[in-house]
Amino acid sequence: MKKAIVAYFSAGGVTAAVGKRLAKVADAAVFEICPQKPYTNADLDWSNKKSRSSVEMQDRACRPALAEKVPDLTSYEVVFIGFPIWWYREPSIIDTFMESADFSGKMIVPFATSGGSGLGDAPKNIQALAPNAVVRSGQRFDASVSEATLSDWVKIYL
DSSP: OOOEEEEEOOSSSHHHHHHHHHHHHHTOEEEEOOBSSOOOTTTTOTTOTTSHHHHHHHOTTOOOOBSSOOOOOTTOSEEEEEEEOBTTBOOHHHHHHHHTSOOTTOEEEEEEEOSSOOOTTHHHHHHHHOTTSEEOOOEEEOTTOOHHHHHHHHHTTO
16 A cells, blocks of 8 residues: 555635545545634635635635645655635645645645535646646545545545
């Protein structure tokens, strides 16, 4: 089995719950991607065009600072990267994460949580940020995804 890490950003706890279940079934390390300045409920109000998340997502160059340094990924072959879907792609904090480490030679597997939206442009965007990695198409999961479903999915990559 390949050595893996699950890195995730969670705005409301759903992605964190899925990421932790995924790490358990994959016997993987875990890294929570946290912004230096935590998001408030007002920041996450996607219906307000002036909210922090809306402003960040309108600016493709936006790179919110990370609260912690990205761990050394040298020993990992597979990096599962989780996030909620924002505006049909990964949140800008994921772009910051991708630019903060060397993913050369790694397999990157995105996973996302959403009420219904797919991964959109996220795999393509992640591949552009990690050109020397192999980025898989990934998967969207509901909050209630079972460990059995995650276990079956993980076997594809490990």
